[in-house]
Amino acid sequence: MAAQVKYDDVEPGQEIPARTFAVDRANLVMYAGASGDFNPIHWRESHAKAVGLPDVIAHGMYTMAQGGRFVTDWAGDPGAVLDYGVRFSSPVVVPDEGGATLEISGKVEEKLDGNRVVVALTARSEGQKVLTRAKAVVRLA
Amino acid sequence: MALNRDFIGRSFPPSEPYEVSRVKIREFADAIGDPNPIYRDPEAAKAAGHPDVIAPPTFPIVVTLGDPALVDPALGLNYAMIVHGEQRFEYTRPLRAGDVITTTTTITDIKAIGGNEKITVETVVETTGGEPICRTFNTIVERGA
Numbered sequence: 001m002a003a004q005v006k007y008d009d010v011e012p013g014q015e016i017p018a019r020t021f022a023v024d025r026a027n028l029v030m031y032a033g034a035s036g037d038f039n040p041i042h043w044r045e046s047h048a049k050a051v052g053l054p055d056v057i058a059h060g061m062y063t064m065a066q067g068g069r070f071v072t073d074w075a076g077d078p079g080a081v082l083d084y085g086v087r088f089s090s091p092v093v094v095p096d097e098g099g100a101t102l103e104i105s106g107k108v109e110e111k112l113d114g115n116r117v118v119v120a121l122t123a124r125s126e127g128q129k130v131l132t133r134a135k136a137v138v139r140l141a
Numbered sequence: 142m143a144l145n146r147d148f149i150g151r152s153f154p155p156s157e158p159y160e161v162s163r164v165k166i167r168e169f170a171d172a173i174g175d176p177n178p179i180y181r182d183p184e185a186a187k188a189a190g191h192p193d194v195i196a197p198p199t200f201p202i203v204v205t206l207g208d209p210a211l212v213d214p215a216l217g218l219n220y221a222m223i224v225h226g227e228q229r230f231e232y233t234r235p236l237r238a239g240d241v242i243t244t245t246t247t248i249t250d251i252k253a254i255g256g257n258e259k260i261t262v263e264t265v266v267e268t269t270g271g272e273p274i275c276r277t278f279n280t281i282v283e284r285g286a
Contacts (some may be wrong), residue, residue: 021174027172027174029170030172031167031173033170033172033174034168034169034171034173034203035169035172035202035203035206036203036206037206051221052191058223059225060225060228061199061202061225062173063198063226064199065173065199066173066174067177068173068197068198068199069173069174069175069177069197071198072175072177072197072198073177076182077179077189077190078177078195078197078198079179079181079190079191079195079234079235080237081198081232082143082231082232083199083229083230083231083232084199084230084231084233085227085228085229085230086227086228086229086280087226087227088224088225088226088227088228091205127251132228136198
């Protein structure tokens with residue numbers, strides 16, 4: 001696959017510059033429709049609060065997708081992602097007004113054979129880690 | 142509520158075939174706010190070495206949600222109390238427009254974590270021709286009442 005980043009140009013410990021992604025209720029409505037996950041905790045505030053959440057929360061998979069985008073934009077080709085896994089450690093709370101912000105950064109954790117690297121991701125919202133053990137294996141050029 | 146441990150190791154029959162379309166990939170890419178042309182433009186995808194537009198790495202959630210493994214009442218899963226614990230995708234090759242795929246699910250583990258129940262489901266995604274695309278690992282936590 002046509003990854004843009006060259007394996008020989010990266011070293012373990014190398015940082016991938018942080019990016020921020022805005023999350024609005026409209027994003028969650030679109031994600032519900034596209035994914036088929038219509039759980040009302042992602043779009044109905046009264047329901048979210050009734051089940052003990054502070055407000056509407058983003059789909060975990062929406063947050064995971066932003067981490068995926070962070071990796072695929074860095075690699076240059078989404079097809080270069082061989083493995084991608086996360087643990088959802090804390091919800092991303094999305095208020096009606098102003099929405100939420102996701103801050104994602106990454107680091108090349110390890111170089112493997114076959115031009116593969118392990119990228120470790122950090123994702124935070126409102127200072128909370130929202131993903132842990134977030135790692136992707138990417139085949140570089 | 143304790144989940145039925147008899148379900149550990151149980152596999153379910155393959156799903157009905159699902160045809161991956163350019164339109165659905167674009168809709169999903171729009172929904173995650175990702176403007177990457179490799180999800181939209183067949184020429185851009187070809188330039189990157191793919192036969193057609195490919196799907197974002199998390200796209201298979203579209204075909205693995207609503208898994209038959211989780212809706213069997215005998216399992217005892219309370220949908221009102223579940224949260225997504227972990228998710229992983231392990232690829233053999235990218236999923237792309239034109240693929241006709243099936244999903245085959247196995248419940249690999251059920252265990253208690255504190256007052257919660259944790260269930261792990263593995264799904265094999267392959268073409269109807271038997272070509273492997275990816276395996277997905279999905280862990281769901283049912284919060285204790």
